[in-house]
Amino acid sequence: MSAHRLSGDSLHVFRGERHVLRGVSFVAEGGDYLEVTGSNGAGKTSLLRTIVGLVHAESGRVRWNGLDIHADAGAFHAQLAYLGHESPLKADLTPRENLHFAIGIRRRVGGDEIARALAETGANGFADRPVRTLSAGQRRRVALAGVVLAAVPLWVLDEPATHLDAEGHALVGRLVDRQRAEGGIVIAAVHAPLPVAGAGTRRIGLTLQ
Amino acid sequence: MSSAVSCARLVIGRDLRLAFRNRTQLLHPLLFFAIVTTLFPLALTPEPSQLRDVAPAVLWVGALLASLLAIEFLFREDAQDGTLEQYALSGRSLTWLLFAKTVSHWLLSGLPLALMSPIVAYGLAVSPAAMPGIAASVALGTIALSLLGAISAALTLGIRRGGALLSLLTLPLAVPLLIFGAQATARAIEGASLVAPMYFLAACAVLGLTLAPLAAAAAVRISLE
Amino acid sequence: MDWTWFHRFGSPPHLYGLAGRLTPWFAWPSAFLIAAGLYGGLVLAPADYQQGDGFRVIYVHAPSAWLSLMAYTWMAVAAAIGLVWRMKAAHAAAASCAPLGAWFTVAALCTGMLWGKPMWGTYWVWDPRLTSELVLLFLYLGYMGLRSAIEDPQRADRASAVLAIVGVINVPIVRYSVEWWNSIHQAPSVMKFGKPSISWPMLTPLLIMFVGFTLLFVALLLVRLRGEILRRERHARWVAEVVAG
Numbered sequence: 001m002s003a004h005r006l007s008g009d010s011l012h013v014f015r016g017e018r019h020v021l022r023g024v025s026f027v028a029e030g031g032d033y034l035e036v037t038g039s040n041g042a043g044k045t046s047l048l049r050t051i052v053g054l055v056h057a058e059s060g061r062v063r064w065n066g067l068d069i070h071a072d073a074g075a076f077h078a079q080l081a082y083l084g085h086e087s088p089l090k091a092d093l094t095p096r097e098n099l100h101f102a103i104g105i106r107r108r109v110g111g112d113e114i115a116r117a118l119a120e121t122g123a124n125g126f127a128d129r130p131v132r133t134l135s136a137g138q139r140r141r142v143a144l145a146g147v148v149l150a151a152v153p154l155w156v157l158d159e160p161a162t163h164l165d166a167e168g169h170a171l172v173g174r175l176v177d178r179q180r181a182e183g184g185i186v187i188a189a190v191h192a193p194l195p196v197a198g199a200g201t202r203r204i205g206l207t208l209q
Numbered sequence: 210m211s212s213a214v215s216c217a218r219l220v221i222g223r224d225l226r227l228a229f230r231n232r233t234q235l236l237h238p239l240l241f242f243a244i245v246t247t248l249f250p251l252a253l254t255p256e257p258s259q260l261r262d263v264a265p266a267v268l269w270v271g272a273l274l275a276s277l278l279a280i281e282f283l284f285r286e287d288a289q290d291g292t293l294e295q296y297a298l299s300g301r302s303l304t305w306l307l308f309a310k311t312v313s314h315w316l317l318s319g320l321p322l323a324l325m326s327p328i329v330a331y332g333l334a335v336s337p338a339a340m341p342g343i344a345a346s347v348a349l350g351t352i353a354l355s356l357l358g359a360i361s362a363a364l365t366l367g368i369r370r371g372g373a374l375l376s377l378l379t380l381p382l383a384v385p386l387l388i389f390g391a392q393a394t395a396r397a398i399e400g401a402s403l404v405a406p407m408y409f410l411a412a413c414a415v416l417g418l419t420l421a422p423l424a425a426a427a428a429v430r431i432s433l434e
Numbered sequence: 435m436d437w438t439w440f441h442r443f444g445s446p447p448h449l450y451g452l453a454g455r456l457t458p459w460f461a462w463p464s465a466f467l468i469a470a471g472l473y474g475g476l477v478l479a480p481a482d483y484q485q486g487d488g489f490r491v492i493y494v495h496a497p498s499a500w501l502s503l504m505a506y507t508w509m510a511v512a513a514a515i516g517l518v519w520r521m522k523a524a525h526a527a528a529a530s531c532a533p534l535g536a537w538f539t540v541a542a543l544c545t546g547m548l549w550g551k552p553m554w555g556t557y558w559v560w561d562p563r564l565t566s567e568l569v570l571l572f573l574y575l576g577y578m579g580l581r582s583a584i585e586d587p588q589r590a591d592r593a594s595a596v597l598a599i600v601g602v603i604n605v606p607i608v609r610y611s612v613e614w615w616n617s618i619h620q621a622p623s624v625m626k627f628g629k630p631s632i633s634w635p636m637l638t639p640l641l642i643m644f645v646g647f648t649l650l651f652v653a654l655l656l657v658r659l660r661g662e663i664l665r666r667e668r669h670a671r672w673v674a675e676v677v678a679g
Binding site for chain 2: 569580588592603604607611
Binding site for chain 1: 231298299
């Protein structure tokens with residue numbers, strides 16, 4: 001597997017009139033985990049949304065393997081799994097159906113593969129119940145199964161462990177470490193540090209502007 | 210190519226399954242259509258010949274307002290639960306995915322309205338011979354309307370109480386559809402040839418098919434920014 | 435190709451200064467031409483043999499109607515430039531076009547109604563031109579409504595830009611459909627705007643008014659654009675310097 005590389009050089013981002021990010025730079029290579037920390041409103045989500053290309057930086061670029069992400073956004077997105085603040089699930093579908101439709105758009109995925117991912121994130125106990133009957137933590141586990149199933153090198157996670165119990169935190173740490181061991185890159189915005197291997201872990205501290 | 214088709218099938222499949230689990234929501238625009246068209250005889254006259262004269266107008270204004278009601282929900286849930294975000298980041302063409310969504314929206318709102326329009330027309334004293342023409346014109350008109358509505362629905366995403374604004378944006382743009390559609394219905398009632406207005410409706414639909422998904426995708430991206 | 439001129443042109447302080455310098459070059463000729471056109475149209479031109487003096491409304495109506503369409507086109511072009519090149523100044527220009535265009539539309543509607551009163555005996559008939567002018571007004575109002583409903587200024591710029599482009603594609607279709615509708619429902623009693631055999635003394639002031647109104651539009655646009663740029667850049671250092679002195 002060729003080593004991937006994601007970089008941002010002095011990103012400036014405005015939200016309305018607020019200058020949220022003032023010259024944020026970073027580099028991450030295959031096997032790296034980048035932890036974005038900062039108080040509420042410091043721009044963690046804005047940074048992640050800029051990295052995935054939803055938000056355009058006023059100046060500065062995000063590069064994936066040397067190429068501006070907006071140059072070929074489709075190809076970049078095909079290598080990226082983004083988990084936002086909310087778990088992107090349909091309340092009227094079961095976790096299994098949700099993953100079938102959501103991952104099916106990205107790639108061909110079999111039922112056994114979905115079952116395995118759900119088992120891995122501890123979600124197979126409620127795989128066939130409508131999502132509306134699940135707790136927020138259970139939904140998070142389903143959403144994490146979706147990230148695993150995407151089978152892509154770059155994960156961008158916004159508070160992946162939110163709503164999760166202690167065992168869930170450990171699970172997120174394990175998933176992140178495995179993704180890194182496979183040469184992937186993980187970027188996560190967190191409040192509490194994730195239990196991950198120390199080597200290759202870097203932090204971006206954002207301060208409230 | 211085949212992957213694009215299977216993508217669209219998944220998007221449509223998801224929407225249809227969700228709609229099936231929430232059947233009563235599908236009925237709301239249809240009920241609205243039925244009630245609005247019932248108001249006209251009550252407000253106007255039960256006299257069949259007069260009702261027949263206003264039938265094209267009643268049918269089309271009713272269908273227009275009923276589909277507006279449905280359009281408001283075209284992207285709303287997907288925007289709230291993050292599905293649109295995932296579509297935009299899926300690596301697939303957002304234009305294509307939104308086109309598929311618009312197709313399922315038409316299947317769930319435009320097509321039922323078209324199927325229901327003969328019943329409503331019958332209530333307005335229209336002779337059964339005109340029914341196929343009426344249903345066809347409503348079906349064709351709602352295709353263009355769904356596409357147009359997709360743009361306005363995408364533009365008003367994230368606006369609190371955007372419903373009134375959605376109507377303000379969509380209705381002026383829908384003027385040609387109203388004119389051609391009502392004319393087609395009038396001709397169907399008279400037993401005259403529908404070709405000219407149907408041709409115009411089809412032209413609007415084709416223009417919508419080519420441009421509306423692009424505009425809707427641009428608008429969705431802006432709303433996610 | 436070197437694009438720096440393009441971005442320099444688009445930079446707010448530069449555009450602010452440029453708009454200020456250009457305004458008199460449009461305002462004075464426009465004032466002169468409109469004065470000349472009005473004199474020619476209201477005093478020198480002979481009364482129409484059919485419509486009498488009532489036809490003189492055309493000297494305001496026709497240029498207003500023309501500008502109502504032109505402003506929409508300019509707005510859409512500016513919006514497209516802003517959307518494609520992410521140029522803030524273009525969005526500011528589009529935002530400045532909208533109220534101007536809406537006012538010219540209102541002017542065209544009002545003068546059209548004044549013209550219609552002696553001819554039809556009523557201020558409002560569903561004449562195709564008046565009808566499509568009315569739809570155009572709704573399009574302007576929708577555009578401004580969308581702009582004001584979105585709180586984030588950049589998002590408001592970009593979303594309304596999409597609407598402007600959709601609208602400009604739709605305007606000719608609306609026009610055509612309304613003409614077609616009118617041709618079907620034409621009641622024989624309604625007198626149409628006759629095409630008077632227009633003579634040079636009548637036509638010359640009209641042409642002068644067209645040019646004068648267009649220049650007036652540009653001058654007003656420049657003034658509004660300066661205001662819009664100042665409002666958007668109110669936290670920038672150069673604005674403080676401009677305001678200070």
